Every structure is written in structure tokens, then in C-alpha cells.
Amino acid sequence: MQFELTKEYLSEIREASAASDENRLIGLFNEVHAADIAEIINELTTEEAKTVLHFLEPDRASDTITHLDEEDRKDLLNAYTSVEIAENFVENLETDDAADLIQELSEERREEVIAQIDDIDQASQIVDLLNYEEGTAGAIMGKEMVSVYEHLSVTESILELRKQAEDIENVYTVYVTDEKDRLKGRLALKKMLVAPTSAKIKDVYVSDIHWVKAGDTTEEVASIMEKYDLVALPVVDNLHRLIGRITIDDVVDVIKEEADRDYQMASGISEDVESTDSVWVLTRARLPWLILGLIGGIFGARVIGLYEADIQLYPEMAFFIPLVAAMGGNVGVQSSAIIVQGLANNTMGMSGILPRLLKEFSVALLNATACAIIVLGYNIIFGDSLNLAYTVSLALLAVIVIAALFGTLIPLTLDKYKIDPALATGPFITTVNDILGLFIYFMIGRLMYGM
Amino acid sequence: MQFELTKEYLSEIREASAASDENRLIGLFNEVHAADIAEIINELTTEEAKTVLHFLEPDRASDTITHLDEEDRKDLLNAYTSVEIAENFVENLETDDAADLIQELSEERREEVIAQIDDIDQASQIVDLLNYEEGTAGAIMGKEMVSVYEHLSVTESILELRKQAEDIENVYTVYVTDEKDRLKGRLALKKMLVAPTSAKIKDVYVSDIHWVKAGDTTEEVASIMEKYDLVALPVVDNLHRLIGRITIDDVVDVIKEEADRDYQMASGISEDVESTDSVWVLTRARLPWLILGLIGGIFGARVIGLYEADIQLYPEMAFFIPLVAAMGGNVGVQSSAIIVQGLANNTMGMSGILPRLLKEFSVALLNATACAIIVLGYNIIFGDSLNLAYTVSLALLAVIVIAALFGTLIPLTLDKYKIDPALATGPFITTVNDILGLFIYFMIGRLMYGM
Numbered sequence: 001m002q003f004e005l006t007k008e009y010l011s012e013i014r015e016a017s018a019a020s021d022e023n024r025l026i027g028l029f030n031e032v033h034a035a036d037i038a039e040i041i042n043e044l045t046t047e048e049a050k051t052v053l054h055f056l057e058p059d060r061a062s063d064t065i066t067h068l069d070e071e072d073r074k075d076l077l078n079a080y081t082s083v084e085i086a087e088n089f090v091e092n093l094e095t096d097d098a099a100d101l102i103q104e105l106s107e108e109r110r111e112e113v114i115a116q117i118d119d120i121d122q123a124s125q126i127v128d129l130l131n132y133e134e135g136t137a138g139a140i141m142g143k144e145m146v147s148v149y150e151h152l153s154v155t156e157s158i159l160e161l162r163k164q165a166e167d168i169e170n171v172y173t174v175y176v177t178d179e180k181d182r183l184k185g186r187l188a189l190k191k192m193l194v195a196p197t198s199a200k201i202k203d204v205y206v207s208d209i210h211w212v213k214a215g216d217t218t219e220e221v222a223s224i225m226e227k228y229d230l231v232a233l234p235v236v237d238n239l240h241r242l243i244g245r246i247t248i249d250d251v252v253d254v255i256k257e258e259a260d261r262d263y264q265m266a267s268g269i270s271e272d273v274e275s276t277d278s279v280w281v282l283t284r285a286r287l288p289w290l291i292l293g294l295i296g297g298i299f300g301a302r303v304i305g306l307y308e309a310d311i312q313l314y315p316e317m318a319f320f321i322p323l324v325a326a327m328g329g330n331v332g333v334q335s336s337a338i339i340v341q342g343l344a345n346n347t348m349g350m351s352g353i354l355p356r357l358l359k360e361f362s363v364a365l366l367n368a369t370a371c372a373i374i375v376l377g378y379n380i381i382f383g384d385s386l387n388l389a390y391t392v393s394l395a396l397l398a399v400i401v402i403a404a405l406f407g408t409l410i411p412l413t414l415d416k417y418k419i420d421p422a423l424a425t426g427p428f429i430t431t432v433n434d435i436l437g438l439f440i441y442f443m444i445g446r447l448m449y450g451m
Numbered sequence: 452m453q454f455e456l457t458k459e460y461l462s463e464i465r466e467a468s469a470a471s472d473e474n475r476l477i478g479l480f481n482e483v484h485a486a487d488i489a490e491i492i493n494e495l496t497t498e499e500a501k502t503v504l505h506f507l508e509p510d511r512a513s514d515t516i517t518h519l520d521e522e523d524r525k526d527l528l529n530a531y532t533s534v535e536i537a538e539n540f541v542e543n544l545e546t547d548d549a550a551d552l553i554q555e556l557s558e559e560r561r562e563e564v565i566a567q568i569d570d571i572d573q574a575s576q577i578v579d580l581l582n583y584e585e586g587t588a589g590a591i592m593g594k595e596m597v598s599v600y601e602h603l604s605v606t607e608s609i610l611e612l613r614k615q616a617e618d619i620e621n622v623y624t625v626y627v628t629d630e631k632d633r634l635k636g637r638l639a640l641k642k643m644l645v646a647p648t649s650a651k652i653k654d655v656y657v658s659d660i661h662w663v664k665a666g667d668t669t670e671e672v673a674s675i676m677e678k679y680d681l682v683a684l685p686v687v688d689n690l691h692r693l694i695g696r697i698t699i700d701d702v703v704d705v706i707k708e709e710a711d712r713d714y715q716m717a718s719g720i721s722e723d724v725e726s727t728d729s730v731w732v733l734t735r736a737r738l739p740w741l742i743l744g745l746i747g748g749i750f751g752a753r754v755i756g757l758y759e760a761d762i763q764l765y766p767e768m769a770f771f772i773p774l775v776a777a778m779g780g781n782v783g784v785q786s787s788a789i790i791v792q793g794l795a796n797n798t799m800g801m802s803g804i805l806p807r808l809l810k811e812f813s814v815a816l817l818n819a820t821a822c823a824i825i826v827l828g829y830n831i832i833f834g835d836s837l838n839l840a841y842t843v844s845l846a847l848l849a850v851i852v853i854a855a856l857f858g859t860l861i862p863l864t865l866d867k868y869k870i871d872p873a874l875a876t877g878p879f880i881t882t883v884n885d886i887l888g889l890f891i892y893f894m895i896g897r898l899m900y901g902m
Contacts, residue, residue: 162644190619193640252706263710263714275790279817301770301773304773320748322776367741
């Protein structure tokens with residue numbers, strides 16, 4: 001029962017939108033979720049999109065905006081005035097989504113839009129949220145939540161809930177605070193429904209709960225919610241006062257983005273790009289890594305250049321240049337990927353750098369021996385130089401082991417100095433190991449050929 | 452306020468466990484979450500772990516087991532009898548976790564454990580869940596949920612909730628069914644608390660909801676919950692009867708695993724491994740890809756072998772072998788990564804294969820031109836053969852464009868034939884492009900040198 005966007009459906013929408021046919025548009029969007037409407041909007045022109053949004057209920061139109069990609073949202077919002085953005089969209093959004101949307105506008109428009117928000121409370125909450133740095137808990141939290149004082153009874157709390165929860169889409173839990181708004185614990189809605197109505201909150205709430213400070217990173221938030229299977233996480237300030245809550249749907253996005261970023265980094269893509277981005281954006285994201293590889297290749301050329309005379313004497317040495325270089329690169333990427341993922345998932349266990357290197361050394365030695373034997377066998381059977389056979393196998397053995405140790409050490413070192421270890425995967429480690437491998441190969445070659 | 456496992460704390464636990472000091476252990480584990488206890492258990496011997504679990508409350512001990520890695524859980528459960536597994540752990544778990552745990556046992560033990568479960572209802576629900584194939588919605592759903600008939604009043608529903616929800620940890624929503632148990636919609640707990648108590652369920656519930664069939668894949672489940680920001684998703688059978696629900700915490704794991712798998716595949720790691728796995732497991736996961744690279748390297752050697760005479764004449768041709776090979780590999784990985792991620796995230800938009808290839812061609816041409824100019828400049832300034840300069844630049848241009856098209860086409864083709872496109876990333880695409888690049892390089896070399 002997943003929504004699928006067909007060409008027929010799309011052209012019907014285009015027609016209805018061109019004719020500004022309200023009834024037909026409403027019919028076409030009947031029971032279609034905002035996330036799906038966002039997908040449709042992606043395929044429409046700005047004018048068509050505006051017509052569609054105009055005829056949707058305000059809540060659904062606003063939700064649709066939040067489901068667009070950042071780039072598409074920017075483009076679309078450029079077609080609206082500040083007043084329209086405030087009235088059509090911001091006022092219907094929960095504070096975290098509203099703040100995210102406003103954050104993406106130019107500084108000038110940001111102030112204009114905020115000035116146009118009718119509800120002073122909402123406006124001040126949004127201004128408050130905009131103060132938190134990107135990538136912190138504060139920046140992804142929302143202000144919509146239900147909190148009750150610990151001395152209330154369950155009945156009084158339900159009345160409080162009715163008052164506070166009217167405009168809140170999802171309420172999973174009620175937070176419990178003392179008179180100074182300091183977070184004391186939480187109470188599941190289910191508990192409110194099943195507890196005796198005369199019970200006092202302070203006798204039924206759970207005090208042993210997880211929370212984060214507004215300045216904690218979104219990575220910490222994601223790791224806590226993931227580890228403890230939470231759907232909502234309260235956020236406190238330095239005085240431990242409850243100032244917001246983060247919901248799991250926002251964190252799923254953080255988890256996804258984090259994983260995507262590591263993957264792209266390992267593939268030599270430096271920005272968060274999608275296949276639908278423009279040629280220019282895609283080129284910009286890829287060229288830097290290619291130039292890095294190019295520089296590595298030029299260094300490699302210089303290394304081989306040092307051995308030009310050897311190659312002229314024994315041109316068969318050139319045959320296995322790509323093999324040695326590629327294997328160094330492959331092993332380095334494997335080793336670094338395991339470390340980067342271990343660091344990202346917090347599954348590194350407690351052992352220090354030395355035992356980890358020893359283990360990597362064992363794995364590498366096993367792999368290297370297997371590979372060296374295979375290539376030795378090939379060269380003895382099909383090759384015509386025993387010198388070459390020994391050179392390639394020995395070089396491979398050395399390159400695999402060294403590449404594995406490098407691949408382990410570099411991300412661990414970067415992490416120690418608080419640099420993103422994912423930088424060390426992909427093109428960077430491949431390039432370093434390529435050059436290293438060439439050196440080793442020709443040095444061993446000289447020894448073997450007795451040059 | 453995230454838990455951190457210190458060496459001191461660990462050695463205290465070891466001591467207390469060796470002395471079987473119940474009070475001290477209980478003190479040490481006071482307010483420690485099961486997910487954290489699982490981390491501690493990872494560092495303990497099986498004997499120590501058993502002592503710790505023995506003194507924990509049954510619920511917390513069982514939760515701890517579910518938070519262990521699959522491998523660690525298997526090892527630990529081997530130290531328990533079937534009766535102990537049933538009584539100490541399974542009976543305290545929700546059905547989905549219980550089924551997961553039993554699924555991992557040997558077939559023989561599976562039956563023994565199920566036979567030992569006292570609660571017949573729980574046992575039959577678990578047997579039911581075990582029937583669903585791994586990777587389907589049925590296999591990750593749980594039976595714990597609250598459902599009410601649409602003709603009840605809100606008050607009657609609250610009574611029903613009290614009855615059904617007693618043992619359920621998290622209830623976010625109440626499902627609404629007709630008399631034949633067919634799913635009609637849902638009602639948020641908040642709505643139950645704020646609706647007039649005399650209202651009928653059928654007048655207040657939401658009918659426009661998302662659901663999946665038991666046979667749908669976990670990827671579909673993840674993509675629906677992610678897209679529509681859901682914390683729970685009902686599962687129905689072929690007659691649309693409500694048979695279970697999936698919660699977001701299980702799906703976060705699916706999302707994580709999926710992203711991790713793609714990342715590992717791109718890095719040349721074929722199983723789901725962690726840095727804490729054994730040397731043997733790590734080697735097994737890495738060797739196949741290395742051997743693939745090795746075979747590619749041997750083919751590469753044969754390609755270069757065809758041009759042995761050329762190299763003897765112009766040994767400088769050998770200098771740029773690694774550069775050309777590496778750049779082909781790098782570009783191929785970039786292109787395939789964008790496609791694989793686009794397919795995984797459903798962000799490919801609606802355009803077909805041809806426009807996509809055209810776009811990739813444009814991006815590649817831009818990148819290729821930039822790289823070719825850089826390397827041409829380098830060779831004209833620092834090199835000593837104009838022939839070589841032209842050869843390298845032209846080859847690079849051709850290799851980058853062809854590698855990009857291959858990198859795009861291969862995952863799209865795999866996906867069309869329902870093969871995991873992630874297979875095409877990493878070592879595979881690198882190897883193919885390496886060999887291709889060598890061919891192109893030497894062919895252009897022959898033309899340039901007029902051989």
C-alpha cells in the first residue's frame with residue numbers, strides 16, 4: 001500500500017493545476033500524505049506547485065513543505081513573499097519544523113518572516129530555537145510537549161494534558177517537573193490511562209529517564225535514542241530545566257544522514273549529493289577527490305620513474321604494477337571501513353590501539369599469505385620469470401600487511417584528534433597505499449633481480 | 452549523561468561477580484539500563500556474565516540478552532539449558548524479541564525451548580512469528596498491541612486498554628478493527644484522553660492510516676515508517692486482519708543495518724562484521740573481495756603483457772599505469788555510489804536510464820576535462836615526452852568518461868534484475884575499470900607513438 005507516482009497521475013495533476021480546477025485537485029490529493037505530495041511537487045514547475053499548495057488545507061500544505069529536499073524547498077520559497085511564508089506555512093508548523101524552515105532563508109528574509117508571525121508565543125519559541133547551533137540537540141528539538149508538576153493528581157494531569165496537547169500532533173509521554181521547571185521524570189500516556197485517577201503523579205512517574213542538554217551533538221542524541229530504543233527524548237538547559245523534546249522521526253533523519261555521509265566519503269563524494277542534483281553540484285562534489293587521486297597518480301609516476309632503467313631491462317616488472325597498487329588500496333579501504341564503522345556505531349569495545357593493530361596484523365597476514373600463494377602459483381605456472389614470481393608475491397605480502405596497518409592507524413589517529421575518521425577512507429587511503437605499494441614493489445624487485 | 456564503561460567499574464563488577472556478592476552487584480547495576488549491561492556483559496567471561504544475569508531482575512536480565520550482538524548472544528545462550536532459556540529469558544520478553552532469540556538457536560534447541568514455555572498463548576504466538584521468513588514484516592512484528600472494536604465507546608475502550616495493555620511496555624496508539632478483526636484505523640492515546648468519554652470509537656478514530664502485509668520486506672517497512680514519520684505500523688494478513696505491529700526501534704535497526712551493509716559492500720567486506728569479531732570471521736569477510744581484486748590484477752598483468760615490447764621501447768609508458776587505473780576505479784566508485792544511494796533512499800526521481808546516463812556523461816566530461824588539463828600541464832612542464840603527455844591526458848579523458856558510464860549502468864542493470872546494486876560498488880567496479888583503463892591507455896599510446 002505504498003504510494004506510487006505514475007505518469008498518468010502526474011499529468012492529471014498538471015492539467016488540473018493549469019486549469020486551477022480546485023475540486024479536481026482536492027479529489028486528486030484526497031488521502032494523499034504530505035510526504036507523497038512533496039514527491040509530486042518535485043516534478044512540478046514552481047507555478048504548478050504554488051497552485052497545488054494553494055488548494056490544499058493549510059496544515060497539509062505546510063507539512064508538504066517540510067518534506068521537500070532542502071534545495072527544492074529553497075527554490076520554492078523564493079516564489080513566496082515573507083508574509084505568505086509566515087501565514088501559509090510557518091504558522092501551521094510545529095516549532096522545530098518552523099525553525100528549520102526559517103533557518104534556511106537568507107538572514108534578511110528570516111527577520112521579515114519572524115516579524116510576520118501572528119502568534120507571539122510561537123514567534124518567541126522559534127527565535128529561541130534559532131539560537132542553537134546547527135548539529136546540536138537544541139537545533140532539532142521542538143517546544144511542543146506536555147509537562148505537569150509532580151504534585152498534581154492523575155485527574156488534574158489529564159486536564160492539563162487536554163489544555164496543553166490540543167495542537168500537538170504526537171504525544172507519547174508526559175514530562176514531570178518540579179515548581180522550578182526542572183525535569184524530574186516522565187509518565188507514559190498509557191500509565192495515565194490505567195493508573196487510579198486519584199493517584200498523585202509523584203507516586204506513579206518514572207524518575208530514571210534519559211535526557212540530553214541543548215548543547216549536546218545530534219550524534220549523541222541519535223546514539224542515545226538508538227541504544228535505549230526511545231521515541232522521544234527530553235532536552236534540558238544548564239539548570240536542568242525542561243526546554244524541549246526531540247522525537248524519533250527527526251533522529252531517524254540524523255542517523256540516515258550520518259550513514260549516508262560516511263558512505264559518500266568512502267566513495268569519494270564530498271558533499272551530500274543526490275542523483276537528481278544539477279550537473280554542476282555533482283561535479284563540484286566529485287572533482288576534489290579526483291584531483292587528490294590525480295596528485296597521487298603523479299607521485300606514483302615519479303616513483304616508477306625512479307626505476308625507469310629497471311623497467312627497460314625487465315619490462316615484465318610493469319605487468320604487476322596495477323595489481324600491487326590496487327591490492328594495497330583495497331586492503332586499506334577494508335581496514336579503515338571497519339574502524340570508521342566501529343567508531344560510528346560505538347562497537348569498538350574497550351581494547352586500545354596496540355591490541356587492535358595486532359589483530360589487524362593477524363587478519364592481514366592471513367589474507368596476504370592466501371593472496372601471495374595464489375599469485376605465486378599463477379606466476380610459476382604461467383609466467384616465465386621466477387624472479388618476477390617471487391618479487392610479486394613478496395611485494396604483495398608486504399603491501400597487504402602495511403596497507404592494513406595504515407588503514408587502521410590513520411582513522412584511529414584522526415579520531416583521536418577529533419577529525420572525522422571517515423575522511424581517511426576511500427580515495428585518500430587508496431592513494432597513499434598506491435604510492436607506498438609501488439615503492440615496496442620496486443625495492444623488492446631490485447633485491448630479487450640483484451640490481 | 453550517557454553511560455560510560457570504565458575499567459574501574461568493570462573490575463568492581465568482576466570482583467563482585469567472583470564473590471557472588473548479590474548486594475554489591477545489585478548496587479553496581481542500580482539504574483543501569485539493559486543496553487549498558489549488555490555492553491558490560493560483552494567484556495565478561497561466560498561465568499561472570501551468568502552470575503551477573505542471575506542476580507538481575509528477570510525483566511532486566513532478559514532485556515540485556517536482547518541487546519547483545521547476535522554472536523555474543525549465541526555464545527552466552529550455549530551456557531544455558533533449554534529450560535533456563537525459556538524460564539529465565541523467553542517468558543519475560545515481548546513476542547518479537549522472544550521469537551528473534553529462539554530463531555537464532557539450533558533447530559533442536561528451538562523446539563525444546565518452545566516446549567518449556569509455560570504460557571500457552573505466548574508459546575503459540577511465538578510459533579506463529581517463527582513462520583515468517585527472515586527479512587519480512589512478519590518476522591520483525593510483535594503481537595503486543597491494543598485493539599478495540601469500532602462500535603465501543605471511549606470509556607469501554609479505556610477499560611479494554613487496561614486489560615490488554617497490562618504487560619505491554621510501550622503503547623502509542625490503539626488499533627481499531629471490525630468484528631472480523633479487519634483493520635479499520637487507529638486512535639492515538641492522546642485522543643482517548645481528550646475525547647468525550649461517551650463518544651463512540653467509530654466517530655473519533657482515524658481511518659486513513661498506513662499498514663503493511665506480513666510478507667512485505669523490512670526495507671519496505673523501513674521506507675514507509677521513515678517517509679511518513681511513524682513510530683508504529685500495523686501488520687495485516689491477506690484478509691486484512693490485524694495480526695501484529697512493528698515499532699520504530701526495530702526499524703531503526705533495519706535502517707542502520709541496511710546502510711552499514713551498503714557501506715561494507717562498497718569497502719569490500721562481504722559479511723556484517725565488527726572490529727570486535729574474531730580474526731577468522733574478519734578474514735573470511737575480506738578475502739573473497741581481495742581474491743576478486745587479485746584476479747583483476749592478473750588480467751591487468753596480461754593486458755600490459757600484450758604491450759611488453761612497447762614498454763621496452765618507451766618505458767615511460769609504465770609511469771602512468773597506476774594513475775590511469777586508479778582514476779578509472781575512483782570515478783567508477785563515485786558513479787555507482789550515487790546510484791546505489793539513490794536506489795536505497797528512493798530519491799531517483801522519475802527520469803529513465805537514458806537521461807541519467809546523459810547527465811552522468813556531462814558530469815564525467817567536466818571532471819575528465821579538468822583532470823586531463825592538470826595532467827597535461829604537469830607532463831608538458833615536468834615530463835620530457837610530448838607523446839606521453841598527450842597519451843596520458845587522452846587516456847584519462849576516455850577512462851573517466853567510460854568508467855562513469857559503467858559505474859552508472861552496472862548498478863542500474865543489477866537493480867533491474869532484482870540483484871542488490873550495492874554488489875557493483877567497491878572492488879568489483881574498481882577491478883573492471885582498472886582493466887578497461889589499461890586497455891584504453893595502451894591503445895591510445897600506440898596511436899600516439901605511431902607504433
